[in-house]
Amino acid sequence: MKILISSIARVIQNKENCMLLSVIAGSGSTPRGAGAKMAVFADGSSIGTIGGGALEYKSQQMAVEALQKKQSYTMEFKLHPNQVADLGMVCGGDVEVYFQYVDASKPETLALLMQLSDALEQNTDSWLVTRISRNGHWAEQTILTDRRKLAQMGFPSPLTNKTAIVTYEGSKYYAEPFQTSGRVYIFGGGHISKSLVPVLYPLGFRSVVIDDKPEFSNKTRFPLAEETILAPFTDYSKAVQIQSSDYIIIMTRGHANDYDVLVQALRTEACYIGMIGSRSKLKTTREKLLADGFSDDDFNRVHAPIGLSIKAVTPEEIAISIASELILVRAELT
Numbered sequence: 001m002k003i004l005i006s007s008i009a010r011v012i013q014n015k016e017n018c019m020l021l022s023v024i025a026g027s028g029s030t031p032r033g034a035g036a037k038m039a040v041f042a043d044g045s046s047i048g049t050i051g052g053g054a055l056e057y058k059s060q061q062m063a064v065e066a067l068q069k070k071q072s073y074t075m076e077f078k079l080h081p082n083q084v085a086d087l088g089m090v091c092g093g094d095v096e097v098y099f100q101y102v103d104a105s106k107p108e109t110l111a112l113l114m115q116l117s118d119a120l121e122q123n124t125d126s127w128l129v130t131r132i133s134r135n136g137h138w139a140e141q142t143i144l145t146d147r148r149k150l151a152q153m154g155f156p157s158p159l160t161n162k163t164a165i166v167t168y169e170g171s172k173y174y175a176e177p178f179q180t181s182g183r184v185y186i187f188g189g190g191h192i193s194k195s196l197v198p199v200l201y202p203l204g205f206r207s208v209v210i211d212d213k214p215e216f217s218n219k220t221r222f223p224l225a226e227e228t229i230l231a232p233f234t235d236y237s238k239a240v241q242i243q244s245s246d247y248i249i250i251m252t253r254g255h256a257n258d259y260d261v262l263v264q265a266l267r268t269e270a271c272y273i274g275m276i277g278s279r280s281k282l283k284t285t286r287e288k289l290l291a292d293g294f295s296d297d298d299f300n301r302v303h304a305p306i307g308l309s310i311k312a313v314t315p316e317e318i319a320i321s322i323a324s325e326l327i328l329v330r331a332e333l334t
Contacts, residue, residue: 004048009113019063025096034163072101126179132172182245188252189216195319233257242268251276274306
């Protein structure tokens with residue numbers, strides 16, 4: 001999302017218009033859910049995706065035409081094979097896409113983009129709320145971070161990865177989750193961490209790398225990390241405050257350090273705790289935890305061996321397996 005917003009902002013700052021395509025509803029089996037976005041520019045190029053394949057190809061063509069005509073409209077696509085007016089796709093669902101003309105001449109356009117960029121930098125849940133005009137076009141848009149305001153407007157709670165339309169004070173409003181709170185705290189700045197941070201960045205995970213040695217925790221080594229922190233593994237709570245929406249990844253340079261981090265991690269409400277290690281290491285870790293007063297339920301919170309089982313061997317492959325598991329956990333949580 002960050003790359004998409006920054007790309008649109010760059011085009012708008014150059015006084016060029018573009019189209020923003022958003023999946024606003026879907027039924028049955030569809031390639032992307034509501035909230036998926038893609039920007040299409042005057043030269044036909046695009047960034048982001050609303051599902052790929054014939055749906056995306058046809059939408060790009062339509063977006064270029066709409067851009068030339070400065071039009072905004074909603075279009076429903078049928079993804080059923082062998083039906084009249086379908087796209088020949090086998091997904092078996094329907095997708096509704098809003099084609100939004102983004103006018104570079106309007107000051108509020110750039111103002112909204114800056115607001116969206118700011119929201120992406122904050123570690124708070126936020127929602128993009130759009131007023132729908134009487135003719136069905138999107139009118140004013142704003143970012144909301146106050147759940148109470150959303151509830152006051154009538155949006156369902158919790159509004160996590162779902163979109164919703166409500167009527168409030170005589171107008172229709174459409175809301176979609178824009179930014180989800182939570183950071184990935186990576187303990188240990190070794191080879192796997194160095195491969196993992198660049199993988200997590202385009203997936204929307206904000207990484208914080210913690211190590212007790214400066215050469216393994218700095219912005220030169222981790223340019224895509226949101227933050228690097230120099231702190232002792234034995235007591236990092238003064239430097240890091242773990243929240244319930246945060247993820248913890250433990251892969252320091254030694255078993256003793258891993259255990260020190262794990263003990264502190266289990267005292268937090270982190271939504272994910274993953275630790276690298278062999279099955280024999282995990283057996284020893286469990287025995288030590290039980291001896292130190294922890295329970296099997298505590299140990300069962302730990303995703304270990306870390307990552308999805310894809311027979312990963314190299315640091316780059318292990319990074320993919322960890323990122324895959326984080327995607328799965330995030331999807332299940334929301």
